[in-house]
Amino acid sequence: MVEYNDLIFEISRSGRVGYSLPKSDVKSVDLQDKFPKHLIRDEAAELPEVSELQLVRHYTALSNKNHGIDNGFYPLGSCTMKYNPKINEDVARLTGLSRIHPYQPSETVQGALELLYNLQEELAVITGMDAVTLQPSAGAQGEWTGLMMVKAYHEQKGEVRKKVLVPDSAHGTNPASASVAGFKTVTIPSNENGLVNLDELKKHVDSNTAALMLTNPNTLGLFEQEIAEIAAVVHEAGGLLYYDGANANAILGKTTPGTMGFDIVHLNLHKTFTGPHGGGGPGAGPVGVKEFLLPYLPVPRVEKDGDKFVLNSNYPLSIGRVKGYHGNFGILVRAYTYIRTLGPIGLREVSEGAVLHANYLRKRLEPYFDAPYSQICKHEFVLSGSRQKKLGVRTLDMAKRLLDFGYHPPTIYFPLNVEECLMIEPTETESKETMDAFADVMIQIAKEVEENPGIVLEAPHTTVIGRLDEVQAARQPILRYKKEESAVKVKEPVNV
Numbered sequence: 001m002v003e004y005n006d007l008i009f010e011i012s013r014s015g016r017v018g019y020s021l022p023k024s025d026v027k028s029v030d031l032q033d034k035f036p037k038h039l040i041r042d043e044a045a046e047l048p049e050v051s052e053l054q055l056v057r058h059y060t061a062l063s064n065k066n067h068g069i070d071n072g073f074y075p076l077g078s079c080t081m082k083y084n085p086k087i088n089e090d091v092a093r094l095t096g097l098s099r100i101h102p103y104q105p106s107e108t109v110q111g112a113l114e115l116l117y118n119l120q121e122e123l124a125v126i127t128g129m130d131a132v133t134l135q136p137s138a139g140a141q142g143e144w145t146g147l148m149m150v151k152a153y154h155e156q157k158g159e160v161r162k163k164v165l166v167p168d169s170a171h172g173t174n175p176a177s178a179s180v181a182g183f184k185t186v187t188i189p190s191n192e193n194g195l196v197n198l199d200e201l202k203k204h205v206d207s208n209t210a211a212l213m214l215t216n217p218n219t220l221g222l223f224e225q226e227i228a229e230i231a232a233v234v235h236e237a238g239g240l241l242y243y244d245g246a247n248a249n250a251i252l253g254k255t256t257p258g259t260m261g262f263d264i265v266h267l268n269l270h271k272t273f274t275g276p277h278g279g280g281g282p283g284a285g286p287v288g289v290k291e292f293l294l295p296y297l298p299v300p301r302v303e304k305d306g307d308k309f310v311l312n313s314n315y316p317l318s319i320g321r322v323k324g325y326h327g328n329f330g331i332l333v334r335a336y337t338y339i340r341t342l343g344p345i346g347l348r349e350v351s352e353g354a355v356l357h358a359n360y361l362r363k364r365l366e367p368y369f370d371a372p373y374s375q376i377c378k379h380e381f382v383l384s385g386s387r388q389k390k391l392g393v394r395t396l397d398m399a400k401r402l403l404d405f406g407y408h409p410p411t412i413y414f415p416l417n418v419e420e421c422l423m424i425e426p427t428e429t430e431s432k433e434t435m436d437a438f439a440d441v442m443i444q445i446a447k448e449v450e451e452n453p454g455i456v457l458e459a460p461h462t463t464v465i466g467r468l469d470e471v472q473a474a475r476q477p478i479l480r481y482k483k484e485e486s487a488v489k490v491k492e493p494v495n496v
C-alpha cells in the first residue's frame with residue numbers, strides 16, 4: 001500500500017496536477033531588472049506533481065501523526081492543554097470578525113473594537129487590575145512588555161534599577177524576558193516546602209531591585225502562602241511585583257493577582273482561556289496593570305468614547321506599540337467567547353475542577369513515584385522519577401513509554417529544582433475515566449521499571465520514528481526535502 005505520509009515527492013509524476021487556476025489577467029513582469037540576479041531562479045522549483053486527492057491524503061496522514069488535545073490526553077504541566085470548545089471556532093469564523101482588515105477606519109469595525117474593549121474590561125476584573133493591553137502575542141512577549149513598563153516607571157521617577165528577582169522554580173521565559181528587557185536576573189532559591197524562601201528574598205531586595213517576578217500558584221502547583229509578606233518586602237524597597245499568570249487555571253473567580261498585591265500581570269489566553277496552542281500557533285499574552293502604570297501601556301489603546309469605540313495613541317509615556325495591529329485577534333475572539341460562555345460562576349467552576357483533578361491524579365500516583373512536595377496542590381503537581389532512576393530508568397524513558405499508550409507525556413525535567421521531574425496538569429476538561437486510564441498506565445510503567453526495564457528503556461515501540469537525536473534535530477534541522485537526507489530510518493512498528 002502506498003503510504004501518503006512521507007512519500008509526497010516519491011509519488012510525484014511529471015505532468016500530474018492537483019489544481020486549476022483561472023487564466024491570469026495580470027500582465028507578466030520581467031524580473032531581471034527588479035531583483036538581484038542571485039535571487040532569481042534559473043529553472044522552476046522541483047515540487048511534487050500530484051493530484052488533489054493525493055495531496056489531501058498526504059496532509060491528512062501528517063495531521064494524524066500529530067498528537068493534539070482533540071485526539072488524546074495531554075497532561076503537559078505548565079502548559080494548560082485544555083479542550084478548545086468548538087463554539088469558539090464558530091464565533092471566530094463569523095465574517096464580521098474574520099473578514100475585516102486592521103487598516104479599516106474605526107467607524108467600520110465598531111463591533112470588533114467593542115469585543116476588544118469588553119475583553120480588556122473582563123480580564124481586568126479576572127486579574128484584579130485596572131487596565132489591560134491585548135497586544136502581546138505570547139506569554140513571553142507579555143512578560144517583556146510588563147518589564148519594559150517596569151523600566152519606564154522607574155526611569156520616570158528618575159531611578160535606575162537593574163535587578164529583577166526570579167525564584168528558582170520560575171518558567172524559563174521569566175529570566176529570559178528580564179534579560180531581553182535589559183535587566184540582570186537574580187535567582188531566589190526555594191525553601192524545603194517548594195515556596196519562596198523569604199529570608200533569601202529579604203537578602204536580595206534592595207534599592208536596585210526593579211521587580212520580583214512570581215507565579216502563584218508556582219510551577220510546583222503550590223500556593224505561596226506568604227504572598228502578602230513577599231509583596232510587602234518588595235514594595236517597601238520601591239520594587240514592583242510582576243505576576244506570571246500564564247496558568248491562571250487555579251485562581252479564576254477565587255482570588256486575583258491584584259488582591260495578592262501584584263502590580264502587573266500577564267495571562268496566556270492560549271492556555272487558561274482555551275486558545276488552541278499546539279505547534280507554536282498564534283497565542284495571546286495580554287498584560288494588566290494597576291492604575292499607576294496605565295500611562296505606560298502600549299498604544300494604541302482601545303477605549304470607549306461615549307457610545308463609540310476608538311483607538312487612542314495619545315499617551316506620551318507609553319512604551320509604544322509591541323505588536324502589529326491589535327494582537328492576535330482570532331485568539332482574542334476565542335477567549336472572549338469562552339469567558340462569555342462560562343460567566344463568572346462557570347469560570348470559578350473551572351478552577352475548582354482543575355484543582356480537584358490535579359489532586360485526584362496526584363493521590364492515585366503518589367504511592368508509585370517519589371513526591372517531593374506531597375501536599376494539597378493547585379492545578380498541577382510534580383513527581384520525581386528518582387526512585388526509578390536508581391533502577392536505571394530515567395524520567396525521559398518513562399515519558400517515551402507513555403507514547404506507546406497514546407498519551408502525550410507530562411512536562412519533564414522542569415521545574416529545574418526537582419530531580420527527574422514529571423510535572424502533570426490534567427485540566428478540568430478531562431473525564432474521571434480518562435484520568436484513571438492514564439493513572440493505570442503510569443502505574444503499569446512504574447511496575448515495568450521494576451520487572452522488565454528493557455521495555456521502558458527501548459520505548460517508544462509503536463511510533464513511526466523511535467527516539468530522535470533531539471540535540472541534532474535542534475542544532476542541524478533538515479527543513480527542506482533532499483532525497484538522500486530525508487531517508488529517515490523508520491522503525492518497524494511493534495505490537496504491544
Ligand SMILES: *Cc1c(COP(=O)(O)O)cnc(C)c1O
Binds near residue numbers: 078173215246268
Ligand atoms: C507557558 C508559560 C510561559 C510562556 O508563555 P508563551 O506563550 O509560551 O511565551 C510563561 N510562564 C509560564 C508559567 C508558562 O507556563
